[in-house]
Amino acid sequence: MSTDSSNPFMAEAIALSLKNVREGSGGPFAAVIVKNGRIIARGVNRVTSTNDPTAHAEVVAIREACAALKSFQLTGCEIYSSCEPCPMCLAAIYWARPSKVFFGNSKEDAAAVGFDDSFIYKEIALAGERRKIPLVQLMRGEAMRAFEEWAKSPMKVEY
Numbered sequence: 001m002s003t004d005s006s007n008p009f010m011a012e013a014i015a016l017s018l019k020n021v022r023e024g025s026g027g028p029f030a031a032v033i034v035k036n037g038r039i040i041a042r043g044v045n046r047v048t049s050t051n052d053p054t055a056h057a058e059v060v061a062i063r064e065a066c067a068a069l070k071s072f073q074l075t076g077c078e079i080y081s082s083c084e085p086c087p088m089c090l091a092a093i094y095w096a097r098p099s100k101v102f103f104g105n106s107k108e109d110a111a112a113v114g115f116d117d118s119f120i121y122k123e124i125a126l127a128g129e130r131r132k133i134p135l136v137q138l139m140r141g142e143a144m145r146a147f148e149e150w151a152k153s154p155m156k157v158e159y
Helices: 008-023 057-069 087-096 107-112 118-125 140-152
Strands: 030-035 038-044 077-083 100-105
Touching: 008 030, 008 038, 008 077, 008 100, 030 057, 038 057, 057 077, 057 087, 077 107, 087 118
Parallel strands: 077 100
Antiparallel strands: 030 038, 030 077
């Protein structure tokens, strides 16, 4: 579903994505986070410039916005992304809990220029041991101690 009306926040995300490409700083992705009609954070793809596979535009912007708000949640915020979020960014968005996400390019548009994450969606649907990178559970009993202590801890902050 596309709405082609002008939006200054989406225009900013798109401008940042173009700048990132032109400067050779990373991929063609950018995001801005808005609260109360004001941009509080910007992020561009920094995967190759920082050698960090998690440095996608949305994650970079979420980190900046949370630091600015001094909160681990983006309650009342909107995210404007130059492209539909990948599975990792989508998970980060759900953890951050903004009110809405707007995007420009679709995941199909991204796939057409070499950013195809459809294999990740397929992998997620498989049982852990059937994935290309197998997930193998070890030492659950010992690991459960941290969860048990967390459940009883008076210092925990739920999220």
